[in-house]
Amino acid sequence: MPHNFPFYHVLWARIPLVLIPLLLAGCAAQNSTGVSRPGSLWTSDSGTMAQFPAELTTRIEFRDANHNDFLDSEETDTLLAVIANRGRGKTSGLTLTVTCFPNLLEITIVTPRLSDLSPGDSLRIPILLRAHRKLPDKIPIEVTTQAHDKVGNVADFPSISLETRSFKPPELVIAEKGVDDDREGDSYGDNDHCVEPKETIELALRLQNLGLGEARKVHAKLRADNPDIKIYNDSTRELGALKPGETRLLTYLLSIFPRYAGSDTLPLYLQVSEVHPENSRSLPLNLVLNREEQSKETVVVKGRDSEVTFPFAQVGGLVPSVEIDLPETRQSNENAWAVVIGNRQYKYCESVDFAERDAEWMERYFQKTFGVPKGNVIKRIDATRTEFERIFGSAGGAEKSELRKKIIDQESDVYIYYSGHGFPDFAQNRNEAYFVPSDGDVQDIGLTGYAVQTLYNNLALIPAKSYTIIIDACFCGESPTGPLMKQVSKVRLKVKNPVLQLENKAAVFSACGPDQVANWYQDQKHGFFTWYFMKGLQGAAADLNRNGIITAGEMKAWLEDPASGVGRQSRIICGNEQNPQVFGNLEQVLFRP
Secondary structure (H helix, E strand, O other), rough: OOOOOOOOOOOOOOOOOHHHHHHHHHHOOOOOOOOOOOOOOOOOOOOOOEOOOOOOEEEEEEEEOOOOOOOOOOOEEEEEEEEEOOOOEEEOEEEEEEEOOOOOEEEEEEEEOOOHHHHHHHOEEEEEEOOOOOOOOOOEEEEEEEEEEEOOOOEEEEOEEEEEEEEOOOOEEEEEEEEEEEOOOOOOOOOOOOOOOOOEEEEEEEEEEEOOOOOEEEEEEEOOOOOEEEEEOOOOEEEEEEEOEEEEEEEEEEEEEEOOOOOOOOEEEEEEEOOHHOOEEEEEEEOOOOOOOOEEOOOEEOOOEEEEEEOOOOOOOOHHHHOOOOOOOOOOOOOOEEEEEEEOOOOOOOOOOOOOHHHHHHHHHHOOOOOOHHHHEEEOOOOOOOHHHHHHHOOHHHHHHHHHHOOOOOOEEEEEEEEOOOEEOHHOOEEOOOOOOOOOOOOHHHHOOOEHHHHHHHHHOOOOOOOEEEEEOOOEEOOEEEOOOOOOOOOOOOOOOOOOOOOOEEEEOOOOOOOOOOOOOOOOOOEEHHHHOOOOOOOOOOOOOOHHHHHHHHHHHHHHHHOOOHHHHHHHHHHOOOOOEEEEOOOOEOOOO
16 A cells, blocks of 8 residues: 655764764754664765755655556556755765565566755655566565665665556457448438448447456457458557556448348457457457347446446447337327428528437337337428428318328327427518428528418317327527528527417427527437437336326426426537427326336
């Protein structure tokens, strides 16, 4: 263990016999500050006698490189020796002698040269202890240090007792892997986290050192042992050092050609090496065709003679957490219908990050969690105004809409989800909220948009059993990257809340207040509100009374929680606040197992 307490020693000058009668009184007046050896008055370089002795104090401490308080194999630790001259005389020609007992050949001691020490000065002296690869395990050692001057006087430092630790090899493993096959960035697929032919996937691997020793000069290279597997980017990575438990994230872009005829378990390997050749490994990825790949683990390593757990952070994982372990209902809802619209690409304004991904995964939640049959989903990506009117009807034209033709009166539960831009029509101070179709022009939104009020009016004419409406859009004229219309860049427009005319059979969830921006959750690749809504369903997080059923009121409480809800988390993560708006029938059931 480190020794940080000071030990004081006094180095007195030996007095020549001829001066004893003259200096006896002066010597008797010097104060000792600890156990010391007899010293002498130094002679100056010119040969004249110094008038006062030096008074030296010493202190030493152990500074461990990896903070486990052992001298580890292949580690260089430091003994910091501090020596100070508290007397009135100068000492010169100082040297250090450091000895180790037992004298192990596997330890090299490096000491620096010392300078003279004038009254009032001090020296901080780093002494290096370099442990070799073959250092034996659990050997108690004692390190002693002495300071000598040029005339043979000695000042002792406190001794340091240590224990050795033998070489602990690192162990590099693939602790986490994920497949991104959406149509954003460089990937192109169906967003099901499966490796399939004809897709271009972004493969993410988390390499972790599971051993007790540090891995140094780590290199990783992705290798495909089949010509029909194409790795597009440079597959070699230089990762530096990985301490026990430490991880590195690796990403690759690859495709499986349609002509691939090999094993379903793909011949993909991560070749890893470090400074010790015997620790090199070829790690199989164990990726299987058409199987969902989104593994996440917590691994345990042993250190400090105990177990230490290194969990992976939820935020920033290889796969967005709401896309793992979707809750599944056992309830049959054969008459239910869902409308899913994700407007990412726009003709006249900027795109909406993650809108398509939001729509893809809300469709899966509607099917798996809400019980909507797979064939009962009306989904549109980048829906035009014509498609809005075809699905929901034009103003006053609900009877001819696609939705009206699908539902069974008073028997169909209807779920509606929209992710994309919203915009206000502020002409003549109407401030009415509009969905922005992919071909909509915010400069003339009254003619090219689809009014939210028209949606509610038409739904009131369609006699469904219930409506659940989820809107991840804002209607203030801005997006997370700035205003949609240049002329209103300095003012956020506040729209009127649409009138809900659905009696007591609708629950409406909207992403933010009328003058707020709906944020994007960059780390999780979803709209911020959509991510929290899905997270509330996952693992029954929003099930406040723990009865297995999640109601609209419980989801409202989850979204609005002052400690962990959307408002506070958006301030922390996105830098601005958004407060979801929930109204309608709060007793309406969203999920039943």
